[in-house]
Amino acid sequence: xxxSTPASFSMGTADGLPEAEKNAAExxxxxxxxxxxxxxxxxxxxxxxxxxxxxxxxxNAEYSPEEMPQLTKRLSExxxxxxxxxxxxxxxxxxQVVIGEQRGEGVFMAARCFWxxxxxxxxxxxxxxxxxxCVVAAFGCFYY
Amino acid sequence: MAEIEKEDIDSENAGADEYxxxxxxxxxxxxxxxxxxxxxxxxxxxLEPKEKIEELPLARKxxxxxxxxxxxxxxxxxxxxxxxxxxxxxxxxxxxSSPARAPVCGIFIDFATASRRQKxxxxxxxxxxxxTKLLRLIDLDFSFTFxxxxxxxxxxxxxxxxxxxxxxxxxxxxxxxxxxxxxxIQTEEIETRGVWTQHPGEGTAVSGGSMxxxxxxxxxxxxxxxxxxxxxxxxxxxxxxxxxxxxxxxxEPSWGPRTQDSTLHISDSSSQLNTSLPFLQNRRVxxxxxxxxxxxxxxxxxxxxxxxxxxxLDCRYVLCVWDIWQPSGPQxxxxxxxxxxxxxxxxxxxFLLFAGTVHGSxxxxxxxxDSRIHHYVKLGNCFWTFRTATFSxxxxxxxxxxxxxxxxxxxxxxxxxxxxxxxxxxxxTQEEMSGLSFHIASLDESGVLNVWVVVELPKADIAGSVxxxxxxxxxxxxxxxxxxxxxxxxxxxxxxEFWGATRTLxxxxxxxxxxxxxxxxxxxxxxxxxxxDLRVSPKLYKAQQPGMxxxxxxxxxxxxxxxxxxxxxxxxxxxxxxxxxxxxPLLQWDSSTxxxxxxxxxxxxxxxxxxxxxxxxxxxxxxxxLESDLGPVAKQLISPDRLVAMTVVGEAEKxxxxxxxxxxARASGSVDVQYLKRAWAAPVGDELRKLRLxxxxxx
Numbered sequence: 001x002x003x004s005t006p007a008s009f010s011m012g013t014a015d016g017l018p019e020a021e022k023n024a025a026e027x028x029x030x031x032x033x034x035x036x037x038x039x040x041x042x043x044x045x046x047x048x049x050x051x052x053x054x055x056x057x058x059x060n061a062e063y064s065p066e067e068m069p070q071l072t073k074r075l076s077e078x079x080x081x082x083x084x085x086x087x088x089x090x091x092x093x094x095x096q097v098v099i100g101e102q103r104g105e106g107v108f109m110a111a112r113c114f115w116x117x118x119x120x121x122x123x124x125x126x127x128x129x130x131x132x133x134c135v136v137a138a139f140g141c142f143y144y
Numbered sequence: 145m146a147e148i149e150k151e152d153i154d155s156e157n158a159g160a161d162e163y164x165x166x167x168x169x170x171x172x173x174x175x176x177x178x179x180x181x182x183x184x185x186x187x188x189x190x191l192e193p194k195e196k197i198e199e200l201p202l203a204r205k206x207x208x209x210x211x212x213x214x215x216x217x218x219x220x221x222x223x224x225x226x227x228x229x230x231x232x233x234x235x236x237x238x239x240x241s242s243p244a245r246a247p248v249c250g251i252f253i254d255f256a257t258a259s260r261r262q263k264x265x266x267x268x269x270x271x272x273x274x275x276t277k278l279l280r281l282i283d284l285d286f287s288f289t290f291x292x293x294x295x296x297x298x299x300x301x302x303x304x305x306x307x308x309x310x311x312x313x314x315x316x317x318x319x320x321x322x323x324x325x326x327x328x329i330q331t332e333e334i335e336t337r338g339v340w341t342q343h344p345g346e347g348t349a350v351s352g353g354s355m356x357x358x359x360x361x362x363x364x365x366x367x368x369x370x371x372x373x374x375x376x377x378x379x380x381x382x383x384x385x386x387x388x389x390x391x392x393x394x395x396e397p398s399w400g401p402r403t404q405d406s407t408l409h410i411s412d413s414s415s416q417l418n419t420s421l422p423f424l425q426n427r428r429v430x431x432x433x434x435x436x437x438x439x440x441x442x443x444x445x446x447x448x449x450x451x452x453x454x455x456x457l458d459c460r461y462v463l464c465v466w467d468i469w470q471p472s473g474p475q476x477x478x479x480x481x482x483x484x485x486x487x488x489x490x491x492x493x494x495f496l497l498f499a500g501t502v503h504g505s506x507x508x509x510x511x512x513x514d515s516r517i518h519h520y521v522k523l524g525n526c527f528w529t530f531r532t533a534t535f536s537x538x539x540x541x542x543x544x545x546x547x548x549x550x551x552x553x554x555x556x557x558x559x560x561x562x563x564x565x566x567x568x569x570x571x572x573t574q575e576e577m578s579g580l581s582f583h584i585a586s587l588d589e590s591g592v593l594n595v596w597v598v599v600e601l602p603k604a605d606i607a608g609s610v611x612x613x614x615x616x617x618x619x620x621x622x623x624x625x626x627x628x629x630x631x632x633x634x635x636x637x638x639x640x641e642f643w644g645a646t647r648t649l650x651x652x653x654x655x656x657x658x659x660x661x662x663x664x665x666x667x668x669x670x671x672x673x674x675x676x677d678l679r680v681s682p683k684l685y686k687a688q689q690p691g692m693x694x695x696x697x698x699x700x701x702x703x704x705x706x707x708x709x710x711x712x713x714x715x716x717x718x719x720x721x722x723x724x725x726x727x728x729p730l731l732q733w734d735s736s737t738x739x740x741x742x743x744x745x746x747x748x749x750x751x752x753x754x755x756x757x758x759x760x761x762x763x764x765x766x767x768x769x770l771e772s773d774l775g776p777v778a779k780q781l782i783s784p785d786r787l788v789a790m791t792v793v794g795e796a797e798k799x800x801x802x803x804x805x806x807x808x809a810r811a812s813g814s815v816d817v818q819y820l821k822r823a824w825a826a827p828v829g830d831e832l833r834k835l836r837l838x839x840x841x842x843x
Contacts, residue, residue, distance in 0.1 A: 031278055106297030107293055109293040109294075111289070
């Protein structure tokens with residue numbers, strides 16, 4: 001039997017802002033259709049976590065084009081790590097962070113997913129101050 | 145290795161994505177593995193092109209991979225065995241370079257790739273089977289669209305406010321008329337004012353509406369209560385006029401000597417009524433009459449002018465109503481077309497003037513009327529209002545009207561009568577209050593005594609009345625004929641057919657009981673009658689001389705102090721004092737005027753025992769019965785301006801002391817007022833009792 005070590009890699013997107021990470025779980029012969037109840041992806045808990053992170057990081061932040069790329073990456077990594085610590089077993093996580101400047105423009109963000117609604121879920125949080133707005137969306141998909 | 149790994153992933157992905165499983169790869173083709181080997185290079189070279197060729201078809205790739213896996217697995221087993229045997233350090237290198245070192249034997253079996261292939265193939269197969277099984281159990285579908293952020297664009301105002309800042313500022317707004325949602329109203333309401341005008345104008349008003357002035361004018365104009373204002377002005381004007389007159393009289397020294405000149409020795413002072421007005425020029429005064437209630441009101445009747453002055457006034461008689469305290473001008477000026485023979489005031493309030501004319505008509509002037517309904521004539525520099533009669537019996541009521549000149553006109557007060565009869569009715573109170581509780585009696589030459597009722601209409605109609613043809617348009621007083629008393633009947637059967645028809649010359653009503661009246665005739669007799677035609681005694685009052693004589697009883701006068709006595713003055717100069725209850729006179733004086741006819745006889749208004757007489761030789765006699773009952777106590781000749789008419793005015797209860805004045809009309813047309821000496825004016829104490837004693841003694 002061959003065993004593959006978990007490998008992690010990054011995926012780039014067109015605008016360069018978001019950063020995604022994938023956690024490949026161990027493949028076994030058996031599959032689980034439903035997660036263990038305590039380990040379900042709970043949006044409220046996740047949202048609290050995200051909110052805390054945002055509040056801490058962005059409390060006095062001002063938008064500056066030089067710093068923002070670093071900030072977004074850092075934020076997404078932090079949140080991802082926190083989510084990993086939460087112990088959602090066999091869950092694939094996607095964390096998307098968008099930071100934009102408040103210049104009076106109108107912004108609308110939407111998302112749609114194709115998944116199993118019983119096991120998969122998402123959560124999002126918005127942080128706004130005078131100079132910037134920050135949207136964090138976290139998707140959790142169960143790996144059967 | 146990287147390539148192989150990639151291929152593995154691809155195959156796995158392909159297996160996961162694709163629903164359809166491909167079973168054709170189960171049967172492998174090992175043919176490619178067995179090749180003729182020409183050494184390492186050849187095998188190596190052959191391997192590479194083989195690998196290149198095999199990469200293209202995917203289905204084939206898997207076979208190759210599996211074979212390679214198998215080969216590798218074999219090689220590893222072999223490698224491990226040799227390692228155990230030899231224990232050489234280059235074992236790992238051997239392992240790594242195992243695919244490079246092809247098998248030593250002739251036929252090279254590419255086990256490496258084959259094993260690799262096998263491995264990947266199994267993995268992919270596993271994945272595929274897994275996915276197919278799972279997909280049957282789970283169902284995937286689209287989720288709701290999550291709206292992650294909805295940030296609307298900022299509107300300009302908010303941007304402005306953000307830039308504006310929040311320190312030390314506060315915004316507030318006020319909107320006028322904000323409940324009116326369908327219009328933007330920012331201004332106040334437009335004030336409008338309606339104004340109209342008319343051309344040609346009808347009447348006095350040619351324009352109306354508010355004047356287009358400043359708003360503050362409108363605001364400043366106070367609300368005027370017009371009726372109150374006009375009544376106040378009316379009262380105030382009279383007071384001011386009196387005060388001004390007194391002031392003028394007092395201030396002008398030029399009046400002094402004139403006053404001295406004109407004062408008679410019987411009087412203390414005098415004043416002259418201003419008869420030098422333009423419309424009174426060249427007019428003779430024909431008679432004077434004083435009001436019995438308003439003691440200062442006198443009316444003078446002026447004849448037509450000798451010279452023409454104004455078209456309105458020529459051929460017309462002018463009556464002036466004077467207030468003796470304002471001699472500068474008459475209070476009211478009345479005009480009449482026919483000759484006025486007699487006149488009298490209304491008894492309780494002197495607001496009506498009655499007159500009888502030579503044509504037998506009775507006229508009434510309402511002195512309260514608005515002057516706007518009468519003629520305005522400009523004479524000199526002033527405007528004068530000439531009032532025509534409010535009501536005239538001319539031409540109407542021909543069946544009851546007089547057919548001969550009216551000799552006397554007298555008011556009969558009805559309230560006193562009613563009081564005596566103890567009849568209380570609400571009617572009388574109202575009439576009393578309005579001052580109309582009296583009747584008017586008019587006597588003409590032929591002995592017809594008409595009694596008229598004075599009616600006040602509630603509302604004046606400026607258009608005139610269709611039914612009352614004698615009423616002036618805008619007038620409110622009219623006369624209604626009440627009763628007629630034929631005196632000729634009572635006089636005729638007295639055996640005087642010898643003298644022709646008796647003429648009745650004057651009538652007087654008993655003040656205490658107005659149902660009784662006495663009529664003076666031209667045969668020296670005075671007839672006594674009642675309105676209700678009751679039997680009275682005595683029927684006649686004769687002179688002391690027996691029989692009938694052709695003596696005209698010119699004047700008769702009742703005592704104003706309530707005594708039932710009257711005086712009679714005759715054309716032969718005799719003066720008789722009669723008591724109502726006896727036919728013969730109490731006292732008679734025949735020669736007091738030296739045979740001249742007595743033309744005027746007046747009891748004093750202040751003293752019961754005094755009276756004044758006037759004869760046709762322009763002499764005035766003052767009688768005081770307490771002092772002397774044989775003749776007059778004073779005599780005054782009025783010359784050179786002869787006396788035409790005389791009347792007495794006086795006030796007994798005046799605060800500063802009673803006054804008695806004679807109003808004398810002269811032949812020149814001037815009228816003056818003589819205030820008699822205090823001795824004759826002031827009442828003596830207990831005079832009435834002494835007079836009664838005198839009368840008793842005379843009986």
